[in-house]
Amino acid sequence: MRRINWKDMFTKQVLMATYDIIAVNLAYVIAQLSIHAVYEEASIETWLTIFGERFLPVTIVFFMLLNAFRVYSSMWEYAGIRELSNIVAAVFIGGLSSVAIDISMARFGFAMAVIDRGCLSAYVYVLGTVLAMAFVGGMRLAYRLLRRYLWSRQLQKQSKIDRVMIVGAGDMGMIIISELGAGNYKRGKPVVAVDDNPAKIGKRLRGVPVRGNCSEIPELAKRYKIDTIIMCLPSAGTERQTEIMRLAVETGCKLKTSPSILEMSEGVEVNRIRDVNISDLLARPEVKLDPKVCNYITGQTVLVTGGGGSIGSELCRQISKYDPERIVVFDIYENNAYMLKYQLDSYNKGKPEMHIRIGSIRDENRLREVFEEFKPTVVFHAAAHKHVPLMEDSPKEAVKNNIFGTYNVAKTAIDFGVKRFVSISTDKAVNPANVMGATKRVTEMVVQYFQRKCGGSTMFAAVRFGNVLGSNGSVIPIFTEQIKEGGPVTVTHPDITRYFMTIPEASQLVAQAGGLANGGEVFVLDMGEPVKILSLAENLIRLSGYKPYSEIDIKFSGLRPGEKLYEELVLEEESNERRMTANNKIFVTKPLQMDDGLFEKKLEELKTAEEGDIRRILKEIVPNYVEQQSHGIVH
Numbered sequence: 001m002r003r004i005n006w007k008d009m010f011t012k013q014v015l016m017a018t019y020d021i022i023a024v025n026l027a028y029v030i031a032q033l034s035i036h037a038v039y040e041e042a043s044i045e046t047w048l049t050i051f052g053e054r055f056l057p058v059t060i061v062f063f064m065l066l067n068a069f070r071v072y073s074s075m076w077e078y079a080g081i082r083e084l085s086n087i088v089a090a091v092f093i094g095g096l097s098s099v100a101i102d103i104s105m106a107r108f109g110f111a112m113a114v115i116d117r118g119c120l121s122a123y124v125y126v127l128g129t130v131l132a133m134a135f136v137g138g139m140r141l142a143y144r145l146l147r148r149y150l151w152s153r154q155l156q157k158q159s160k161i162d163r164v165m166i167v168g169a170g171d172m173g174m175i176i177i178s179e180l181g182a183g184n185y186k187r188g189k190p191v192v193a194v195d196d197n198p199a200k201i202g203k204r205l206r207g208v209p210v211r212g213n214c215s216e217i218p219e220l221a222k223r224y225k226i227d228t229i230i231m232c233l234p235s236a237g238t239e240r241q242t243e244i245m246r247l248a249v250e251t252g253c254k255l256k257t258s259p260s261i262l263e264m265s266e267g268v269e270v271n272r273i274r275d276v277n278i279s280d281l282l283a284r285p286e287v288k289l290d291p292k293v294c295n296y297i298t299g300q301t302v303l304v305t306g307g308g309g310s311i312g313s314e315l316c317r318q319i320s321k322y323d324p325e326r327i328v329v330f331d332i333y334e335n336n337a338y339m340l341k342y343q344l345d346s347y348n349k350g351k352p353e354m355h356i357r358i359g360s361i362r363d364e365n366r367l368r369e370v371f372e373e374f375k376p377t378v379v380f381h382a383a384a385h386k387h388v389p390l391m392e393d394s395p396k397e398a399v400k401n402n403i404f405g406t407y408n409v410a411k412t413a414i415d416f417g418v419k420r421f422v423s424i425s426t427d428k429a430v431n432p433a434n435v436m437g438a439t440k441r442v443t444e445m446v447v448q449y450f451q452r453k454c455g456g457s458t459m460f461a462a463v464r465f466g467n468v469l470g471s472n473g474s475v476i477p478i479f480t481e482q483i484k485e486g487g488p489v490t491v492t493h494p495d496i497t498r499y500f501m502t503i504p505e506a507s508q509l510v511a512q513a514g515g516l517a518n519g520g521e522v523f524v525l526d527m528g529e530p531v532k533i534l535s536l537a538e539n540l541i542r543l544s545g546y547k548p549y550s551e552i553d554i555k556f557s558g559l560r561p562g563e564k565l566y567e568e569l570v571l572e573e574e575s576n577e578r579r580m581t582a583n584n585k586i587f588v589t590k591p592l593q594m595d596d597g598l599f600e601k602k603l604e605e606l607k608t609a610e611e612g613d614i615r616r617i618l619k620e621i622v623p624n625y626v627e628q629q630s631h632g633i634v635h
Contacts, residue, residue: 013072017063020071020136024062024094025055027131031124054101061097065090066136087137095129162188162254163225167214167244168232169195169205172258176232176273177206187273192224214244221251230273231257245280249542278469278476278540293515296378296420297322303376304329305361305409306383308336311424311468314507315380316354320344322511326353328374330367331383332360361405364412371416379413380510381406381423384440388428391436392562395614399606402439403446407603410450410460418458422514423447425464425522427499427567431624434562438618438625444522445621448591449599451520461517463510464524466499466567479537483544487552489537492559497530497566520591530566562627 066072069086164180166173177190190208194217195201200210212220221229229248233241248255255276297319304319306312307329313336316327327344331337334356341354348354355374359366361383384402385391391398406423413421425444428437444462451460469476475498482489501509505525513523534554541548548554559565599621606617619625 016072017066019139020066021059021063023135023139024091024132025058027135028058028098028124028128030131031128034127035121035123054098057101058094058098061101062091062094062132065094065097071136084137084141087140088133091129091133091136095125095132098128099125161185162227164188164190165217165221165224165226165229165253166190166193166205166208166232167195167217167229167248168236169193169197169200169203169210170232170235172234173232174206176230176258177208179273181206188228188230192220192226194220214247217244217247218251221248221253226251226253228254228256231255231276234258242280245276246539249276249539252542252547254545255543276543278536278543290512291322294319294322294511296515297324297511300324300377300419301326301328301374302378302380303370303374304380304382305331306381307331308333308340309382310503311506311510312380312382313340314503315382315510316340316344318504318507318511319380320348320352324352324378326355326374328355328357328370328376330357330359330361330370332358334358361409362400364408367408367412368415371412375416376413377417377419378514379409379418379421380514381409381421382510383409384424384443386426386436388434388436388562389560391439392434392560395435395618396609396611398435398439399609399614399618402436403442403603404607406443406446410446414450414454414458420459420514420517421447421450421461422510422517423460423462424510425462427464427466429464430567431626432622433564433626435615435618436562438615438622441622441625442618445594445599448520449594449596451591452596456519459514459517459519461513461520462522463513464522465501465506465509466530467501468506469500469502475533475536476540479540480544483541483546483552488555489541489548489552490555490557491534491537492557492563493565494534494556495565496533496559496563498533499530499567500536501525516588521588522591524587524589 066087069090071083071086071090166177173193173195180187180190190206193205193208193210194212194214195210196213198213201212203210211224217229220226229251231241231245231248233244236244245255245257256273257276257280259272259274302319302324304312304316304327307316307327308331312329312331316329320327329337329340337356337358341356344354357370357373359370361367361381383405385398410421410423423443423446426437426440428434429441429444430437432438432441444464447460447462450458454460467475479489509523509525513521516523537554538548541552541554544552546552602617602621606614606621609617615627
């Protein structure tokens with residue numbers, strides 16, 4: 001901890017006060033001397049006598065005012081408009097006070113009696129006050145500018161300062177420019193700005209020239225030798241922001257962004273600059289869901305299986321916003337669950353209550369113990385094996401965990417009177433090409449099976465969505481790790497595409513589905529256009545500050561067993577029955593007709609099947625399951 005040097009601080013304040021005393025009195029002397037030739041009846045010696053007699057009272061008044069307005073307690077190396085306005089106010093009041101002082105002294109017969117002859121005119125008071133403001137404020141402004149200049153010269157000697165382009169010459173652009181300046185340009189110096197408003201082009205924003213519109217970003221970045229581009233477009237539409245970001249990514253500059261309006265509404269500081277991440281480059285606006293639909297969570301006990309995982313943990317964070325009485329996390333992996341409880345307890349101050357119970361969804365007895373202990377009324381089922389290549393090698397484990405784990409949780413939920421049950425599925429369940437996708441399709445069928453069996457006592461639903469950006473084991477963390485290691489980044493196929501959404505978006509959809517469900521539906525999010533994984537890899541390399549193919553190479557490894565070139569969101573037989581919900585970004589499919597007796601029989605057969613029979617039985621339950629073989633890529 002740095003020790004405060006009170007002696008230096010006192011010396012500094014004494015020096016500043018001494019300067020102010022001299023500056024204020026000298027200002028009025030200079031004002032009088034500027035019109036001395038007009039008044040020949042009084043000599044310069046007389047005026048010096050007059051100002052000598054008023055020196056003490058004027059000095060005391062001005063010193064008290066400057067101190068009252070905290071001029072001596074301000075940190076002038078960081079001073080701004082507020083500090084200068086305090087000086088103006090103090091000196092203005094001091095100027096008015098000096099008139100009263102002079103009149104009082106004249107009445108008591110001091111040399112100031114010459115005021116009766118009009119020797120001190122209004123001109124002297126006005127000009128003297130203005131000069132005093134300039135002397136007192138100007139010295140401090142000059143000190144700040146000199147200090148910043150010396151600091152920037154020191155930084156230039158130590159390291160190169162990034163040259164910054166500001167995208168958006170509006171209020172946010174002004175805030176960011178000011179923030180960079182207040183930090184002595186350690187995070188970069190703005191040298192040019194762009195804006196789509198033609199009226200702003202050719203103008204200056206806090207001294208930074210606005211030289212073109214957003215479409216000229218690549219050209220201007222090259223001309224001005226830009227190192228960093230900062231997006232300052234909080235009110236621009238998401239599609240337009242994405243379009244501009246993609247243009248900026250092509251420059252190879254470091255890309256940062258100011259907070260969006262949504263982030264500011266959630267408490268993010270206005271001047272907080274962050275790196276642009278890959279989710280900012282999604283091809284569609286992030287879907288925001290109606291929070292009123294989630295009121296069914298309020299006051300309830302909510303159980304989340306797999307609550308320590310990337311989706312489950314974010315789901316706990318989302319549902320905690322709707323004031324449940326308690327959240328119970330059921331997970332087989334204790335470390336993530338423990339950290340989640342710590343984070344939510346710290347953030348929510350113990351409301352709602354957070355409880356962690358360790359166990360496997362394969363163990364029905366353990367499930368019944370937890371349900372007996374907490375009596376949950378809402379269940380979110382997120383526990384599952386999800387990695388396609390691993391499940392291709394261990395199909396029996398996929399069946400045990402995904403199908404019969406879901407069966408156990410759903411059956412227990414009915415037995416304990418759970419009101420709502422929401423299971424998380426995947427787009428890989430549609431026309432599955434792998435064991436994982438086939439087992440998830442069966443879990444959807446399990447959910448619909450129990451909806452019919454329970455007679456409406458529990459409201460069941462499943463939620464189907466695509467890949468989740470940043471989830472454990474997803475492509476983004478893998479690419480990021482490969483980039484850190486210097487490459488190459490491996491993409492299975494140049495034409496492979498996937499649907500993407502963010503973790504908060506996926507969790508909101510799951511929470512929303514519980515409120516929209518009428519029983520047995522599969523909810524699907526309108527995820528816009530699929531994203532090419534190759535483009536994703538190229539953009540991630542650029543966002544990491546490298547050039548794809550030259551600095552970080554990209555190699556194609558071929559489709560893995562069970563991997564498709566593209567995914568689908570609905571089955572062919574569901575497409576005709578798909579309808580839009582109250583939220584125009586969420587679709588719902590009606591439950592398909594099933595022979596429950598045959599389904600039960602196949603599940604029993606699957607439960608006792610040997611590893612070699614798993615795929616055959618899955619194909620009998622899910623007729624559109626077609627195994628996909630790997631394909632090599634010729635370079």
